[in-house]
């Protein structure tokens with residue numbers, strides 16, 4: 001999990017941080033006819049963990065990025081998926097001078113314009129086998145994918161599973177995937193579900209609260225088991241869902257706790273030991289197959305399948321509209337003057353809509369530095385994004401909805417970007433307006 005980076009902005013540049021518009025449309029609640037997911041056999045999930053443990057033992061005790069243990073883990077998971085009828089792809093990237101791999105598996109069928117993804121990182125830290133972090137998530141996602149194949153599930157949405165590399169180095173693999181996905185492909189992602197540490201020995205039951213529909217899907221599942229849940233905070237933004245969220249994709253997931261300490265109130269409702277870490281072997285050599293809570297792993301594995309079955313049922317009717325775009329790169333000077341990129345809108349009648357969509361893709365290494373405006377043909381500015389001293393993440397990849405009904409539609413519209421702090425730079429990669 002990557003720590004947050006804070007920097008002071010000049011007094012003039014500090015402004016309230018708020019994204020003024022919504023990202024891509026949220027996941028729709030599943031139709032009543034969603035088939036019930038099967039039980040995911042705990043024995044199968046644990047069998048995968050045993051394999052990952054043997055791989056680590058045979059490869060210097062870990063499955064870390066750039067080590068033979070990681071590649072062997074990828075090969076193991078991939079062979080299972082190939083045998084089950086998946087179309088698998090190995091996406092290569094480089095980090096720290098070593099080659100990394102993301103494993104992507106597509107289940108045939110479903111609406112290609114509405115893709116539901118579920119993923120987990122497959123790498124460990126160098127100091128241990130990484131069985132809870134994150135063999136548990138990797139094994140549960142794998143066994144869910146195999147259950148889809150056993151059931152020959154034909155979901156309405158297209159299903160894609162992913163195992164990320166180099167998460168422990170700062171979400172490197174998942175970022176690489178999102179950043180290298182064409183914006184048209186990114187727009188097809190209706191949701192991304194993340195599972196990072198779901199078998200903690202002193203388990204808690206935490207649900208991500210990033211998207212209301214996904215959150216409710218998990219909460220209602222656990223409620224059905226009479227297992228209370230809490231909102232996930234410890235790993236907020238520090239796992240592979242973060243790049244997807246930054247790109248405007250609805251995200252969610254589950255977590256059973258890492259180095260935070262279980263409170264007595266939590267021990268009361270979940271069992272286990274108060275005053276002790278949820279996982280005291282977090283990022284250490286004792287994160288082996290003995291470091292797993294079977295009940296938590298079993299319940300969470302079933303919850304993974306429940307969410308995949310439920311959220312892949314039903315599709316939404318995509319909004320129609322005419323798109324005007326510009327993909328010419330425009331450099332944004334560091335802590336300097338504003339720059340613009342233009343699109344010429346023609347053939348429209350009357351005014352622009354009240355729900356004008358502005359999708360932007362701005363590459364930058366500290367997006368808090370950026371102030372982003374949409375300029376109408378008459379020069380009226382609509383603020384899309386303010387600067388923020390605490391937002392250290394990369395890139396502004398988002399879709400904003402603007403009430404532009406006061407503006408004439410035809411004419412030259414401009415995206416204006418200004419970097420208001422020193423040290424980090426970037427460029428406008430592409431943007432588009434949908435009328």
Ligand SMILES: [Zn+2]
Pocket residue numbers: 001121133134167196197
């Ligand atoms: Zn992890």
